[in-house]
Every structure is written in structure tokens, then in C-alpha cells.
Amino acid sequence: MEACHKLVLLRHGETDFTRRNLFCGFGNDADLSVLGVREATLAGQRMFEAGLKFDMAFTSVLKRAIKTLYLVQEELDCHWLPVVKTWRLNERHYGDLQGLSKTDTAQKYGEKQVKLWRRSYDVRPPPLDKNDDRFCGNFAPYKDLDSNLIPVCESLRDTMERMLPAWHDDIAPNVKAGKRILIVAHGNSLRGLMKYLKRLSDEDITKLEIPQALPLVVELDEDLHPVRDYYLASDEEVKVAKAKIGVKDNLKHDDDETQENSQVG
Template identity: 85%
Template sequence: MEACHKLVLLRHGESNYTRDNLFCGFGNDADLSDLGEKEAAVAGQRMLEAGLSFDIAFTSVLKRAVKTLYLVQEELDCHWLPVVKTWRLNERHYGALQGLSKTETAKKYGEQQVKIWRRSYDVRPPPLDKDDSRFCGNIAPYRDFDPTIIPVCESLKDTVERMLPAWHDVIAPDVKAGKRVLIVAHGNSLRGLMKYLKQLSDQEIIRLEIPQGLPLVIELDEDLHPVRDYYLASEEDVKVAKTKVGVKDNVN
């Protein structure tokens, strides 16, 4: 297969919820931590050094992804870049776990149960009641949504199904048209896209880690099938970053 297109994925930098060991996800509009801002800037520098430039960028409506993209634009000096924000690229919804301490939740339910909620493909965490103050259906940017489509919890499978229309309807047509596309999103929405593109099994996707702040370049053929993919980082940097993600997920 011959590569015809290039797509770049970037998981946002560390959030203050991750720093504080709290469940975040779809319903928490967490900001970047100081480290997360540095990770975003370094990601932009890596893209600049690799000679990458873009015609359009896609991100979620969550602050940590939007800010990461902004800091990348700072490094690339491309604030003119058209940006499309869509809730379909949001992080997975962790239901009633969102905002809770990961350590305390593991003590309450047991580490094994919490690991199942976090790392299985089709098991949902406990749902969030729509009367709960943490339900995001009454706040911007979801206030005008049909309340039936706003999740109260999601498995990774749910996240993939929610994310794919954005790929099929909006992003893929731009890639096929030859546009240089950057997607800045979240661990699970990006894992979902990788599952689809690489046709990973339900078991294989569980083992896939996408580290924070390391640009992932995917070269695609004319039918948008991956030819190869690689991080703009040394093997050691990728290994260390993936280990950090793995450690967090084991606690989650």
C-alpha cells in the first residue's frame, strides 16, 4: 500500500484532574495543569521540527483539548487555522465516578472493579442521575441538545459509537480531499478512532495506550487504511509516556 494522506492525532496535556488523581471525562471541563501546558507546547515544537503544517484542526468542546490545540498553534504560528469543535470528540463519560478521587473509589469498590470499569471495552461505570448537579445537560455547550443524546455514562464501546459520525461525516472527507488534518482530543476518543482505522479487536484496544502530549502521525492510503503510524518522539520517550498512562489506568 502506498501512503497518500497524513493524519496527526494528539492527546491533550495533563489536566488538573489527572494531576489531583480525580476521575474526569465528558462531564468535567477540567483545565490543563502547568505540566499539561508544557506538554502541549512541546508537542507543537515537535511538529514544527518535523516540518508539519495543517489546513484544518478538529478538537472536542472540552477546555483541556481546546487549550492544547491553542498552545500547539502558538508554536506553529498558525492561529489562522480553521478549527472545528465537536462534542463527539469529547472524552468518555465516567458517569457517577466523575469528579471522585480515584484512590478513594478504588478503596470503596475494590481496585479490580474500578479497573474493569476503566479498562474493559463494553462495561459501563455507574450512571449519573440527570438530577445530579454534575449532569452537564443544563450547561453550555449542551443546553440546546436533545437530552436523550447526552450520556450519563459510557463504556469505551459507547465512546467509539458516539465518535465515529464525526470521523465519517466531517473529518474523513477532509482527509480524502487532501487536507492536512490535526485532531486534538482525548485518550478514549482517540483510542476509539485508532480501533476503527486499524481494525483492532475488542481485546487489542484494551491494551492500546495513547500517551499525553506526543503527536501520533498516521500515514493512510487512498481508502484511508493505515500504512504506518509513528510518534514524533524517541522510543524511550514513548515508552516512558506509555508507562505513565498505564500506571494511571491501573489505579483508575
């Protein structure tokens, strides 16, 4: 297969919720931490040094992704870039767990159950009641959206299925038209896209991780099938990033959007 198109995926930088060890996801509009700002800026610098240029960008409606994109644009001097913001690229919805301490949740339900909710492909966490103040149907970004479309909890499978219309209807046609596309989103929405593009099995996707703020370049053939994918980072940098995920990947000191440690590609 010959590569005809290049797509760049970027997971946002660290958030305040990460530092506080809280479940975040779809329903919490967490901000970047000081470290997250530095990570996003460095991601932009990596893209600049690689000579990457873009015609269009896609992101979620959550500020951690939007701010990451803005900081990348700052480094690339491309604030003119057309940007499409869509709720379909939002992070997975953690249901009634969102905003809660992961440590407290593990003590309440048991680590085995919480790990099942977090790492399985198709097991959903407890749903959020629509009368709860945390229900997103009451939030400004979703005021014009059919409330039936707004999730109250999601598995990784649900997240992928919610994300795919954005790919089929908006992103893929622009890639096929020859536009150079950057997607800045979240761990699980990007993992869902990689599962779809690479036809990963349900088992393999549970082992796939996309480290935060490391640009992932995906080269595609004319039918948008991946030819190869690689990070704009040295092997050692990727190894270190994944090692950090491994350290965080426990219910006492982890990132709510991380999964099992695995190399992409």
C-alpha cells in the first residue's frame, strides 16, 4: 500500500483532574494544568520542527482539547486555521463516576470492578441520572442537541460509535479531498478512531494507549487504510511516556483517561 494522506492525532495535555486523581471524561470541562500547558506547547514545537502544515483542525467542545489546539496553533503560527468543534470527539462519559475520587470509588466498589469499568471494551459504568446537576443536557455546549443523544454513561465501544459519524461525515471527506488534518481530542475518542482505522480486535484495543501530548502521525492510503503510524518523538521519549502511564495506571495515582500500556503501530 502507498501512503496518499497524512493525519495527525493529538491527545490533550495533563489536566487539573488528573493531578487531583478524579474521574473526568465527557461531563467535566477540566482545564489544563501548568504541566499540561507545557506539554501542549511542546507538542506544537514538535510539529513545527517536523515541518507539518495543516489546512483544517477538528477538536471536541471540552476546553482541555481546545486549549491544547490553541497552544499548538501558537507554535505553528496558524491561528487562521479553520477549526471544527464537535461533541462527538469528547472524552468517554464515566456516568455517575464523573468528578469522583478514584481512590474512594475503588474503596466503595472494589478495585476489580472499577478496573473492569475503566479498561473493558464494552462494559459501562453506573449511569448518571438525567435529573443530576452533572447531566450535560443542562450545559451550554449541548443546548441545541437532542437530549437523547447526550450520554449518561459510556463504554469504550459507545464512545467509538458516538465518534464515528464525525469521522464519516466530516473528517474523512476532507482527508480524501487532500486536506491536511489535525485532530486534537481525548484518550478514548482517539483510541476509538484508531480501533476503527486499524481494524483492531476488541481485545487488542484494551491494550492500546495514546500518551498525552505526543503527536501521532497516521499515514493512509487512498481508501484511508493506515499504511503506518508513528509518534513525533524518539523511541526513548515514547518509552518514557508509556512508563509514566504504567506508573499512573492504578486506582491510587492514575489518569482517568488512561488504559493499559501499549505501543501504537
